[in-house]
Amino acid sequence: MQENHKNHVLASGNNGDVSEMINEHLASMESLSVKIREALNNGLQADHHLEGHEEKAILLDLSNEIAAASSKDDLFNGIYIKLKSLFGIEKFAIVLLNDDQTCRAFEFDENNYTANGKGLNDPELQKCFLPEALLEEIDKSNNPVFLDLIISDIEVSAPGYIKKWIEQGIEKVAAIGLKVGGALIGFLHLxxxxxxxxxxxxxLLKSVSSQLSVALSNIMLIEELTQRKNEMELLLSINTSMASVRNSEELASVIKHQFKQLLGCSHSGIAICNTDGKSVSPFLLDDEAKAKHHPAFQDAIKGRYPVTDPVFNKTRKSDLPVLFDLDEMASQGDLPLYIKVNYDNGRKFLLVSRFDKEDKVFGYWFLYFNEKQNFSLAKLKLVQSLAYQLCISVANIIANQEIKLREKEKERLLGFSNAVATVRDKEALSQILKVQLQELFSINNYSIYILDKERKNYKPVFNDTESEINGSELGVKITDDDEFFNEILATNGPVYYPTGADFVSGLAESFFQLQDNISNRNLIGISVQIGLEDIAIIIFTHHDFSEIKLHEPLLKGICSQIAITVAHILANERVNQQLLEIDGFKRQLEEETIYLKEEIEVNQNYAEIIGDSPVMQKTFRLVTQVAPSDSTVLILGETGTGKELIARAIHNNSPRKNKLMVKVNCAALPANLIESELFGHEKGSFTGATERRLGKFELANNGTLFLDEIGEMPLELQVKLLRALQEKEIERVGGRGTIKVDVRIIAATNRDLEKEVDEGRFRSDLFYRLNIFPIQLSALRDRKEDIPVLATHFIHRYSKKTGRQITTLSSKALQDMMTYNWPGNIRELEHLIERSILLTAGETLKHVYLPSLKIGTSVITANGEIQLKTIDENECEHILRILKFTQGRISGRGGAADILGIPPSTLNSKIKRLGIKKEHLV
Structure with missing residues (x-):
């Protein structure tokens, strides 16, 4: 306990108290020596058992020599001479007992003793073992004990000097104990x-041994005190040196110039326990270590070794430093790599001392030796004291490094925060992240994946566009069964995916397929959080995962900043997108409002479809069948038959009735404006495009688009219309992207589209796409039974509109209308009644002003309808048909003249007379 207290005082740096204590011990020893000498003198003078004045003189003289001896060398030389002269001793040895039940032997011969200048407490003195029975016999007897050396147990375990005596033929020797205060400290062999x-x-021998016992005890105590004083001075010197250590370089210098010289090791090293509590990593290496030239040295210093390693485990459980014989360890199995690189370079012995901090193992101190060593308990305690000093310095260095690291991280985090503070778009953030992550962590090839609302998929939104791996190559949507991503979300820190990992990951698999140019890098990921909520994952490549772990707090801080910035950018994008959508809805609403006003003013005059004829009933049934579906409808019929009213009836009875039905008259627009009218245009896309305009497709989105007079659409527009119908997407004139639309198409035409297809004026693929559900509207002349109802309806409408009181129709007027052929169909009927009302006075419409019959018109006879034409008209029509058949060829075999049976000159004269021209053949 007292010794521990002294060591503690020394370790605490109380230099003045230690020096004062040592000086007091030395002074007390000198005073004790004087008193012993006086006591011996008094004892010798009072001893009446000594025989003769000569023996008294010898003892007195011996006492004076013993008292004057300041070292064991002086004592042993004087003792040997006196004992030889007193007793005629030929061989002589002093054996001292150790605390561990072993002995140290000092042999004397004719010239000197064989301690070779070593101290009494030196552990390198020859150790020997003697039977306990012999030691007990010497301890119990106050007189000399005679020993027979020819005894098996003594002979086997005897020290070297006894074996040498036996070889010289010596059979018996005397032994007398050396005691101090009744305790046996050793014995004499004579x-x-x-x-x-x-x-x-x-x-006389007992008196001599008594004096020698006291002298040996004093000298041993003085040597021990001197040794402790030297150790204390050494510890004080080291403590002074260690007090000024501020970094690893200064600590390495102290170890090199003080520790290595003191302990005699070839080199040393320090390892520190990692924060995970499961591994140990090198902290300080000796630049003079020969192992640094070993091929595996770099792997050894970068390794993380488990605390269950046999060396660490044994040292952790021992109170003192632990010795390891490397030859013996190598013979028992493979050496740990950090030992192997030293063993391969000639190191044979290892001493390991642990560092303790707050009752926990903090690290380890390694001392390598070229040769095997014998360490006494005192030297092991000295190493332990030095380890304690080292532990304090290493802890301070690590604390200083941690403080500097955290301050630097705060500066970096502040710099990063300032860099991203003004970022408002993805491209700018991507560039800033590229620069910052490279400068802070040497990170390349990063990509940020955002979790969707359901937290089931990860969508790439940011990436290093200049990296060796393009973001689009890694920019695939990752599902929630990706093990790598799931592990990242479950881990509070970075997670790495080493090259050659055996589990399958959709992202990692695609990543490693692109690693030709970035080998020897690991894929690392970490979650990006706002508070405790994961919003994204950032993945990147790095050559050393341990370096990322070292800067983990900074990386987490950066991720928090990234999370806030990404959230703001995405929020701004959503707001901007919503503003664009609102603006689009506003524009669309304005367009719809204008369009509806136009429809109300112009097109809502037809309140209903009128007609009870069988053909109209058939039409109604077709409308009822097709209206609930989204199928395309093609309405065919002559002009004025009410194709638009049928289209509106289909729309009004469909699920889209609450949306617009937008009408486009393909015949009323110039060819160069139809595309803009249908698909819209961007501002500046062509001359006069002063603002962006929505096309009819966008306006009719989720509603119905009525393409009237589709047969008049130019061929080049038919291709774009077909694509819009097939893909259900359009592209504005001057636009950069496509727009998805959901529109039901109803088309109408008065042309024979099949004939138009045959003659190459209408695309067959577009015709097939439109002709899904055709509805053929009959001409008014084919349903004349509807004329009275239609006439009555229009009379009531226009009477009210013009303010007239016409309520009836005369039978003659009705008969005239029933006889008329109505080439303009219902539209012609409507307009003629409106004209007749304006010209009628009274309440009865007596006359309808029908156009007079002309040549070329048709009349109804008892045998049916016939066309009234002149001879020239019939001849002209016949010649045109023949010319079209021959594709304009007049003469020659199979020509028009040959078919008509007239000379070519005659045919040419007729063509000229009848006014037939080339354009009539088209």
């Missing part, structure tokens, strides 16, 4: 002539 041995002067 050999002399047998006659002298048997007549040994016992009382």
């Amino acid at each position: 050999y002399m002539e047998p006659e002298r041995l048997m007549n040994l002067h016992t009382n």
Whole structure:
């Protein structure tokens, strides 16, 4: 306990107290020595058992020499001479007992003793073992004990000097104990002539051994105190040196110039326990270590070794530093890599001391030796004291490094925060992240994946566009069964996916397929959080995962900043997108409002479809069948038959009735404006495009688009219309992207589209796409039974509109209308009644002003309808048909003249007379 207290005082740096304590011990020892000498003198003078004045003089002289001896060398030389002269001793040895039940032997011969200048407490003195029975016999007897050396157990375990005596033929020796305060500290071994041995002067030998015991005890105590003083001074010197250590370089210098010279090791090293509590990593390496030239040295210093390693485990459980024989360890199995690189370079012995901090193992100190060493308990305690000093310095260095690292991280985090503070778009953030992540962590090839609202998929939104791996190549949507991503979300820190990992990951698999140019890098990921909520994942490549772990707090801080910035950018994008959508809806609403006003003013005059004829009933049934579906409808019929009213009836009875039905008259628009009218245009896309305009397709989105007079659409527009119908997407004139639309198409035409297809004026693929559900509207002349109802309806409408009181129709007027052929169909009927009302006075419409019959018109006879034409008209029509058949060829075999049976000159004259021209053949 007292010794521990002294060590603690030394370790605490109380230099003045230690020096004062040592000086007091030395002064007390000198005073004790004087008193012993006086006591011996008084004892010798009072001893009446000594025989003769000569023996008294010898003892007095011996006492004076013993008292004057300041070292074991002086004591042993004087003792050997005196004992030889007193007892005729030929061989002599002093054996001192150790605390561990072993002995240290000092042998004397004719010239000197064989301690070779070593101290009494030196552990390198020859150690020997003697039977406990022999030691007990010497301890119990106050007189000399005679020993027979020819005894098996003594012979086997005897020290070297006894074996040498036995080889010289010595059979018996005397032994007398050396005691201080009744405790045995050692004994004398004496050999002399047998006659002298048997007549040994016992009382004189006991007196001599008593004086020698006291002297040895004093010298041992002085040597121990001197050794402790030296150790304390050394510890004080080291403590002073360690107090000024501020970094690893200064600590390495102290170890090199003080520790290595003191302990005699070839080199040393320090390892520190990692924060995970499961591994140990190198902290400080000796630049003089020969192992640094070993091929595996770099792997050794970068390794993380488990705390269950045999060396760490044994040292952790021991109170003192632990010795390891490397030859013995190598013979038992493979050496840990950090030991192997030193063993391969000639190191044979290892001493390991642990560092303790707050009752926990903090690290380890390694001392390598070229040769095997014998360490005494005192030296092991000295190493332990030095380890304690090192532990304090290493802890301070790590704390300083941690403080500097955290301050630097705060500066970097502030710089990063300032860099991203003004970022408002993805491209700018991507560039800033590229620069910042490279400068802070040497990170390349990063990509940020955002979690969707359901937290089931990850969508790439940011990436390093200049990296060796393009973001689009890694920019695939990852599902929630990706193990790598799931592990990242479950881990509070970075997670790495090493090259060659055996589990399958959709992202990692695609990543490693692109690693030709970035080998020896790991894929690392970490979650990006706002508070405790994961909003994204950032993945990147790096050559050293341990370096990322070292800067983990900074990386987490950066991720928090990234999370806030990404959230703001995405929120701004959503707001901007919503503003664009609102603006689009506003524009669309304005367009719809204008369009509806136009429809109300112009097109809502037809309140209903009128007609009870069988053909109209058939039409109604077709409308009822097709209206609930989204199928395309093609309405065919002559002009004025009410194709638009049928289209509106289909729309009004469909699920889209609450949306617009937008009408486009393909015949009323110039060819160069139809595309803009249908698909819209961007501002500046062509001359006069002063603002962006929505096309009819966008306006009719989720509603119905009525393409009237579709047969008049130019061929080049038919291709774009077909694509819009097939893909359900359009592209504005001057636009950069496509727009998805959901529109039901109803088309109408008065042309024969099949004939138009045959003659190459209408695309067959578009015709097939439109002709899904055709509805053929009959001409008014085919349903004349509807004329009275239609006439009555229009009379009531226009009477009210013009303010007239016409309520009836005369039978003659009705008969005239029933006889008329109505080439303009219902539209012609409507307009003629409106004209007749304006020209009628009274309440009865007596006359309808029908156009007079002309040549070329048709009349109804009892045998049916016939066309009234002149001879020239019939001849002209016949010649045109023949010319079209021959594709304009007049003469020659199979020509028009040959078919008509007239000379070519005659045919040419007729063509000229009848006014037939080339354009009539088209």
